[in-house]
Amino acid sequence: MRDVLVAGAGPAGWALASACARLGLRTALVAPAPRERWPATYGVWRDELPDLPGYAIAAAPAATLAVGTSGHRLDREYLILDNDGLRRHLTHPAVEVLTGRAEGLQARVVVNATGARARPGGAEQTAYGLVLPAEDAAPLVPANTALLMDWSHPVRDPSFLYAVPRSDGVLVEETSLARAPGLPPDILAARLRHRLSAAGIRIPASPREELVRIPLDAPRAPAPAFGAAAGLIHPATGYSLATSLRLAPPVARALHEGLRDGPAEAIRAASHEIWPPAARAVHRLRLHGFRALLTMSPQTTAEFFELFFRLPAELQRAMTSGRTDLAGTVAAMTELFREAPWRVRIALMALG
Incomplete structure (x- = not known):
């Protein structure tokens, strides 16, 4: 009997499957085309994945710029990933690779890493x-x-x-x-x-x-799920890759330790690792910002991001990458509101 079966062969699925295999769990990954090349261009902040190997990086630009109503040079290093190198980095030889679907396959825990499902008319x-x-x-x-x-x-x-x-x-x-x-x-x-x-x-x-x-507002798949299927997409940026790669090792550890007491405990432990109380609180604040973005006019949107790009790097980092940083997220949102002109404040307050 397999310990873990991961359904989905995107970066999140491979990251979790390989993390489980490294801990000695009997792990399989299944997808209709598990070796298919990833077509997307992935970008991450280096401070999110500081241990990423060089062969997984396609470009490390010397500067990162942004424009709201004026230009800004951002004090964070942005990386473009090499998808073949990233797959190599995320692949462990002990993972059993299966072609097909998870239905009918047996494992103590089956994890859905097949991605987010858009809802009709959703954001x-x-x-x-x-x-x-x-x-x-x-x-x-x-x-x-x-x-x-x-x-x-x-x-x-x-x-x-x-x-x-x-x-x-x-x-x-x-x-x-x-x-x-x-x-x-x-x-x-x-x-x-x-x-x-x-x-x-x-x-x-x-x-x-x-x-x-x-x-951006897809419902989470029932637990156990991972990656975009688990709701890890940042609702105000669309990013989820770095979060999934960072979470894969601790979620694998939770599954490994939980399976000593059975599948139900493994699922509970993994779900808590993905969505601790601080992450849930930060996500609610992010959803507030996301809903405000949906209502903003083009001018107000540009003004909002002008304010964001003026924030100190640590507050920008809290809003984009601090998934469990409740204090930093609150501080960043407070500073944005304090500096915002009234038309931006109105957009933010309308959803309060």
């Missing part, structure tokens, strides 16, 4: 991107630079430019941060092409495209 982050030669992208983003957000071209439904170096060029992406329902890719594609044309950038005849669709 989503959507994006449309093109990979350009680095020299072609230079009018929008300097060489060896990550442009995290650029809100300087507000339109009716706010979207921003995201541009990061990759091993094969520069990904330039038009992103709708939060909208219900998500902004369709054809609209984002038209905006991106207009933005590129205005900058004098020629679009290749057959460019490499990237589409993003992240459910």
Whole structure:
């Protein structure tokens, strides 16, 4: 009998399966295509994953910029991951790899790591991107630079430019941060092409495209679940990868120790490791910010992020990465509200 069966072969599924195998648990991972390449471009803050090996990093830009109503250089290092290297980092040879689905397979604990399921009409982050030669992208983003957000071209439904170096060029992406329902890719594609044309950038005849669709208010799958299926997506940023990779070892330990007293105790211990009281409290505050974003006009959105980019790095880190940092999250939100003009305060207070 297997100890753990992980359903889902994305980075979260592989991270948890390998962490369990390292502890000696008899672990299997199952997915319809468990060796399929991951198509997304993943970005993380280095301080979230300081032990990430070099072969899992595709680019470590020298600078990270952001634009609200003015430009800012952020005091955090942003990394673009190499997906093949990341898979190598997350793969353990003791994991039994199965092709198919979890139905009918036996294990003491079966963990759902198949990702978040969008609800009809639910809020989503959507994006449309093109990979350009680095020299072609230079009018929008300097060489060896990550442009995290650029809100300087507000339109009716706010979207921003995201541009990061990759091993094969520069990904330039038009992103709708939060909208219900998500902004369709054809609209984002038209905006991106207009933005590129205005900058004098020629679009290749057959460019490499990237589409993003992240459910921001998807219901959590029943326990035991992990990764996006467990609700680990940050509702105001769409990020979940670093959180999943950080949590995989302690969740594996919880399963390992809990299984000594049976599957029910293992599931309880793992669920507590994923959602301790502090994480639940921080998540409620993040949901408040997410709902406020859904109501903001383009001008108010740009002003809100202008305030965010002015925060000290430790408060920015608390809001984006401090999943159990209740004090830091409260301090950051308090400072944002204190500095906000009235139209931003109204948007925040309307959901209080």
